[in-house]
Amino acid sequence: MEIKRLIVGMVQTNCYIAVHPETKEAVIVDPGDEAARIEDALAQTGAKAKAILLTHGHFDHVTAMEELRRDLGVPVYACEQEQAVLADPDKNLSVQFQGGGLHLKADMLLKDGETFEAAGYTFQMLHTPGHTEGSCCYYVKSEKVLFSGDTLFEGSYGRIDFPTGSGRQMIHSVADILLNLPDDTNVYPGHMGYTTIADEKQYNPLAGYRGREA
Numbered sequence: 001m002e003i004k005r006l007i008v009g010m011v012q013t014n015c016y017i018a019v020h021p022e023t024k025e026a027v028i029v030d031p032g033d034e035a036a037r038i039e040d041a042l043a044q045t046g047a048k049a050k051a052i053l054l055t056h057g058h059f060d061h062v063t064a065m066e067e068l069r070r071d072l073g074v075p076v077y078a079c080e081q082e083q084a085v086l087a088d089p090d091k092n093l094s095v096q097f098q099g100g101g102l103h104l105k106a107d108m109l110l111k112d113g114e115t116f117e118a119a120g121y122t123f124q125m126l127h128t129p130g131h132t133e134g135s136c137c138y139y140v141k142s143e144k145v146l147f148s149g150d151t152l153f154e155g156s157y158g159r160i161d162f163p164t165g166s167g168r169q170m171i172h173s174v175a176d177i178l179l180n181l182p183d184d185t186n187v188y189p190g191h192m193g194y195t196t197i198a199d200e201k202q203y204n205p206l207a208g209y210r211g212r213e214a
Contacts (some may be wrong), residue, residue, distance in 0.1 A: 001143040028049055034064060055137060079125060081134030111125075113125070124141065131150040
């Protein structure tokens with residue numbers, strides 16, 4: 001898997017284009033803004049987009065979604081619990097931060113642990129609430145890759161004070177779900193730099209909760 005990162009939008013969101021080098025197919029993860037720039041970057045890879053994956057519904061991860069879905073003709077995947085956030089401008093923060101209102105709908109709503117094929121890879125959706133009620137991560141076991149959205153960051157974790165956020169759920173999602181993945185899993189977060197599960201087991205402030213009740 002070849003992964004290209006674009007930092008987009010007003011809050012510097014990581015948008016990823018993940019390309020299969022043999023099939024020349026790609027998925028786009030969290031198209032937060034700047035649709036034309038994302039399309040240009042995709043064209044530079046020579047790959048054909050097959051899906052858009054959303055880790056959650058906040059405006060800074062989804063603003064370019066509709067334009068890309070229209071232009072590329074691909075389905076949008078999200079966790080089934082996140083549709084309410086996608087559809088509500090107050091919950092997806094588009095009213096507060098953009099002064100407008102995003103009313104969005106995913107094409108494919110996934111259940112926790114559900115797997116699907118895209119761009120020649122098998123993705124597993126892990127429901128990781130805490131940042132929002134339907135926040136999720138996408139795990140590609142064969143490639144040792146996790147797209148963690150705003151759940152797990154390098155040495156940190158996502159905010160829990162937005163609508164539908166929960167500190168208790170965040171602790172469970174990070175300590176009991178994500179930090180139980182293999183140590184050599186490479187983590188591609190929604191903001192800031194890359195990390196690994198091994199590093200997060202050592203340095204993440206929630207690592208001490210592993211195996212404990214939150």
